Amino acid sequence: MSVRVTGIGIISAIGLTVAENLRSLKESRSGIGPVQYLEEEEGLLVGEVKMSDQTLKNELGIGSKAISRTSLLGLKAAKEAWGENQHSKKIRTGIISSTSVGGMDRTEDFYKTYLAGTNPDYKLLKTHDSGNTTERIAAELGISGYINTLSTACSSGANAIMLGARLLLSGKLDRVLVGGSDALTKFTINGFRSLMIYDDQWCRPFDETRSGLNLGEGAAFLLLENDSSIDISGNKTIGYVNGWANAADAYHQTASSPDGKGATLAITNALEKSGFALSDISYINAHGTGTKNNDLSESVALRNVFGENIPSFSSTKSFTGHTLAAAGAIEAVFSILAIQHDLIFPNLNYKIPIAETGLEPVASLQTEKPVKAVLSNSFGFGGNNSSLVFSNHD
Amino acid sequence: MYYISAASTISHQPTFQNVGFSTHIEPLQETSVLLTPDYKGFIDAGLLRRMSKILRMSVACAKDCIGQAGIDQPDAIIVGTGLGCLLDTEKFLNNVLTIEGLLPPTSFIQSTHNTMAGQISLSIGNHGYNMTHTQNSISFENALLDAMLLLEEGERNVLIGAADEAIDFLNVISEKLHLQLQHSLTSGASFFILSKQKNDHALACVKDTQAIGLVNDVTGQIKDFLAGNEMKVQDLDLVLLPGTSHHSDGLPASLASLNLEENKCVDYLRFSGIYPTASAFAMHLAADKMKADKSLKNVLICNTLIQSNLGLTLLQSVEA
Structure with missing residues (x-):
């Protein structure tokens, strides 16, 4: 019961296209650096997309109407994943995006002028709601009908892919763009700082000295098609979504459980759904945010599921920063790239294993081993845990 | 066919634990207020203090539904919300833009759209599928379709609901945008248990x-x-x-x-x-x-x- 992937698109701190992202991954080049575009404290380390709103607007041919950065990033990635595909009455097409901040970037602009009493533009607020960010992307791509947005914090992007796969298998849709988008905002930066899990240094996932995350921004989309859609589109299959699962940790509103219960359930159920054996997994793209709590809990979950034979794993968040709702989608694109090019991406900044678990992520680019199946984890606030399995076969 | 085996609503009407309300409710007056039950019967006092309106409504309705349906645990929890946790979002946004230095995290933690579904899973210890849909005015229908898919995939009972909370600032916005609304902006939460099997509790399909x-x-x-x-x-x-x-x-x-x-x-x-x-x-x-x-x-x-x-x-x- 797998679903075909026929298109991918991405924009992140390490590149504006799939090709640019792949190049940065191969060159171990991180996109995390001092803040340039967002008005924030000088020197703050973030994974910004290296393009201003205005340049994005110009490139995407967006007029003067207010639009959030979340929509702009999403549209850029969605357009790349959509490619040259055409609309057809015979192909029921939908879009599922995901976001945690929605149009918060524009709301912050509004609120600043509102608090200052300097003639705030209330129309900006029409871009606030998360559903609007997806609607704008859909409108630009000419998609109407099934338009939906998921918001399950840091697992949102993975959930969009899962829901898209389920909708295709149920026969409700023939083709669906699935992914996520989140822009950097003062709201989220200060939010993670208030939780004291924002690292002022470059994040170090799965390292004993890790002390928090760096936020990033970006978007990624995958195009999923069923057989009848492919009969018409003629698109080549570039990978498969073979397994998925979503489970609640039900431990704490923000922290992950020490026994990794929700994560263990998500990984186990996704693998079961895929029908793959534990030994079939060539690579795990971990959630690995760089926080004390997540990386320990995830390590415990990997140990719970794989025992002593944990496949090669790494977190790519030291490249992109934690892109929240987009993370699951961005890392899904990385998973497809790993399969397409037989690559295992390095976990930058890893030096010392976590004392409690002793797990060692892959620290340099691996190019020798065939990569047939990849497990991708996305765990979030509210105990929302999701895992996906991708491969090169159905 | 999917059976509604429990339903619970907190609104500006006497809907909560009031079977047959539809036969005697009156159109809302402009001065109407949210009619809330004694939440202590549903939510731990320590948690209750920190919870905003939308969280209280959601957790109480969810627990009421589970009681009505006579089940231990739903197989999944799905929530639709158009605007999410506005009270906490407004509060944290205000803090970000007006206070220098470290901020209290509670309103940030409770600002994310998935807080309702998360708090429900926490309060009943549920480890099942947990999802939040947010597509403005059709968030509930999107959530409902997700629940129907899950029942087709083999789940038996799904807790599915929707919630939104009003804040005063919405009235300012609707005035500034000249929306000319014919009814008041209100808050409400409605939750249901949707079941694959027919049962004695079923209200409708x-x-x-x-x-x-x-x-x-x-x-x-x-x-x-x-x-x-x-x-x-x-x-x-x-x-x-x-x-x-x-x-x-x-x-x-x-x-x-x-x-x-x-x-x-x-x-x-x-x-x-x-x-x-x-x-x-x-x-x-x-x-x-x-x-x-x-x-x-x-x-x-x-x-x-x-x-x-x-x-x-x-x-x-x-x-x-």
């Missing part, structure tokens, strides 16, 4: 639901939806509609060509007030009416709250 974004042919879509369920407009015993500003002679102008009989139409916004997921209130209202009046066999909730969105939900009576 969900036959089908569809959420359509950027809709252009509303009447065509309604006819197609009904035809897909082997039904015509004339077969409907009741149609619940949001009476909004695009009304002409009592019915939305976009629905004029459907030839709906006016005495079969009910404007649910007169009872619920306006919030993005008010169609969830309409589903409880419809189910409550169907439980009381066996002549109501086919009921359509036609959510045209926002012109670009269309939500359709077809309910059928539980066959004897």
Whole structure:
């Protein structure tokens, strides 16, 4: 019961296209650096997309109407994943995006002028709601009908892919763009700082000295098609979504459980759904945010599921920063790239294993081993845990 | 067919734990307030203090539903919300822009859209599928479709609901944007247990639901939806509609060509007030009416709250 992937698109701190992202991954080049575009404290380390709103607007041919950065990033990635595909009455097409901040970037602009009493533009607020960010992307791509947005914090992007796969298998849709988008905002930066899990240094996932995350921004989309859609589109299959699962940790509103219960359930159920054996997994793209709590809990979950034979794993968040709702989608694109090019991406900044678990992520680019199946984890606030399995076969 | 085996609503009406409310509620007065139960019966006092309106409503309705259905745990928790946790979002945004230095984290933690579903799973210790849909006025229908898919995939009981909370600032925005709303902006939460198996608790059945974004042919879509369920407009015993500003002679102008009989139409916004997921209130209202009046066999909730969105939900009576 797998679903075909026929298109991918991405924009992140390490590149504006799939090709640019792949190049940065191969060159171990991180996109995390001092803040340039967002008005924030000088020197703050973030994974910004290296393009201003205005340049994005110009490139995407967006007029003067207010639009959030979340929509702009999403549209850029969605357009790349959509490619040259055409609309057809015979192909029921939908879009599922995901976001945690929605149009918060524009709301912050509004609120600043509102608090200052300097003639705030209330129309900006029409871009606030998360559903609007997806609607704008859909409108630009000419998609109407099934338009939906998921918001399950840091697992949102993975959930969009899962829901898209389920909708295709149920026969409700023939083709669906699935992914996520989140822009950097003062709201989220200060939010993670208030939780004291924002690292002022470059994040170090799965390292004993890790002390928090760096936020990033970006978007990624995958195009999923069923057989009848492919009969018409003629698109080549570039990978498969073979397994998925979503489970609640039900431990704490923000922290992950020490026994990794929700994560263990998500990984186990996704693998079961895929029908793959534990030994079939060539690579795990971990959630690995760089926080004390997540990386320990995830390590415990990997140990719970794989025992002593944990496949090669790494977190790519030291490249992109934690892109929240987009993370699951961005890392899904990385998973497809790993399969397409037989690559295992390095976990930058890893030096010392976590004392409690002793797990060692892959620290340099691996190019020798065939990569047939990849497990991708996305765990979030509210105990929302999701895992996906991708491969090169159905 | 999916059975509604429990329903619970907290709103500006006496809906909570009040079976048969649909027969005697009155249209809202402008001064109406949210009618809340004693939350201590549902939520631990320590947690309750920190919870905003939307969280309290959601957790209480969820627990009430689980009690009504007589189940230990639902297999999944799915929530739809148009605007999410506005109170905490506004509070944290204000803090970010006005306070220097480290901020208290509670309002940030509780600002994310998935806080309701997360808090429900926490409060009942549920490890199942947990999802939050947010597509403005059709968030509830999208959540409902997800629940139906899960039941087709083998789950038995799904807790599915919707919630939105009003903040004062919404009134300022609607005035500045000249929205000319005909009803007050309100808060509400409605939760249901949707079950695959028929059971003694069932109030009504969900036959089908569809959420359509950027809709252009509303009447065509309604006819197609009904035809897909082997039904015509004339077969409907009741149609619940949001009476909004695009009304002409009592019915939305976009629905004029459907030839709906006016005495079969009910404007649910007169009872619920306006919030993005008010169609969830309409589903409880419809189910409550169907439980009381066996002549109501086919009921359509036609959510045209926002012109670009269309939500359709077809309910059928539980066959004897």
